[in-house]
Structure formats: C-alpha cells, structure tokens
Amino acid sequence: MNQLSGGDDLIGMRCLVSGRVQGVFFRASTREEARRLGLSGYARNLADGRVEVLACGPRAAVAALRDWLSLGPPLARVEALACEPVPYQALSGFLNR
DSSP, X not given: OXXXXXXXXXXXXXXXXXXXXXXXXXXXXXXHHHHHHTOEEEEEEOTTSOEEEEEXXXXXXXXXXXXXXXXXXXXXXXXXXEEEEEOOOOOSSEEEO
C-alpha cells in the first residue's frame, strides 16, 4: 500500500469520466492505479458511455487518482471529468463492476 504524506484524513469521491473511456482498458487501468495508491472503491461502465469511479481513502491518494483520471490510460481520450465528494465508505479493495 502506498503512503502519501499529508492529507491522511479519509474521504470519498465519485467521478464521472466522459470521452473515449469504454473499450480502452479504462476500468482495469483505474483499478490498478487505485490499488497502487491504496484506495478502495470501484469503476464501472455506464450505459451512456461514461465511466463512474468511486474512490475512498486518504485525501492525498484520492487527489492523486483524480489527477490520473483526467488523463487515463494511453488508449483513452478523456474529454470531461466531473468529481464530487461523497461520504467515506470502508470498502474492501477496488473492483471493476
């Protein structure tokens, strides 16, 4: 688990990612990055073509994932990223749904 200094309070964040984000390993890459950062939550495809991401963990790690989501994996083309705070949830691991 990665320990980022500062921002150790636990938070939750829900993001909607738009663009070319389905069929380009976006969810799998998000899961890998979230696990590297020590976060829990999920990534799932939505019927409208967006990807929804829920990330819970230390503030600094959640912020790092948000920064990563703005770019995504190499095959993705992120056109919009909308994130909002949500209550922290003590989830087990990071899953693709």
